[in-house]
Amino acid sequence: MDKITRRQALGTTAGALTALGLAGVTAHAAATDSRAATTPAGPIDEVYQGRRIRITTDGGGHHGGHHSPGLPTVRIDGRELHVMRNADGTWISVVNHYETYADPASLARAAVRELQGAELAPFAPMGGTA
Structure with a gap:
């Protein structure tokens, strides 16, 4: 049976957290863009x-x-x-x-x-x- 090393576990965790962070930044940027386009509807x-x-x-x-x-x-x-x-x-x-x-x-x-x-x-x- 193959055991996972601490180094592999840390690498996998770091990769997963990086992917989640990038997904969050992308979602935030999309939300910011939609808010920036919102202005009062006419005078x-x-x-x-x-x-x-x-x-x-x-x-x-x-x-x-x-x-x-x-x-x-x-x-x-x-x-x-x-x-x-x-x-x-x-x-x-x-x-x-x-x-x-x-x-x-x-x-x-x-x-x-x-x-x-x-x-x-x-x-x-x-x-x-x-």
């Missing part, structure tokens, strides 16, 4: 709790022209709300970094609720002037 222009929310993907503005392609421009009463997309496809804003939202529209509505009638302050990047 949004609505009034929510008395505040006008406008969301466009035209690439205009966004912090003095530093707009990333595909990143929507979210405005509340004409003032831009800085939004960021997380790696898992959820969204956060400067109004609340601690809650994530499935899409920019639900994020904008949550920002309106959080502002409780207050004006949205202009965003000034670090090192910039207000």
Whole structure:
């Protein structure tokens, strides 16, 4: 009867773990690609709790022209709300970094609720002037 050596067992285990790791990386890359293609379905222009929310993907503005392609421009009463997309496809804003939202529209509505009638302050990047 042939016995397997420790070296063979370790080699087989290392090979199996490498294959599993490569499969996981491939699956993650495919999921990331599908999330990157997800953008709001057209512009949004609505009034929510008395505040006008406008969301466009035209690439205009966004912090003095530093707009990333595909990143929507979210405005509340004409003032831009800085939004960021997380790696898992959820969204956060400067109004609340601690809650994530499935899409920019639900994020904008949550920002309106959080502002409780207050004006949205202009965003000034670090090192910039207000």
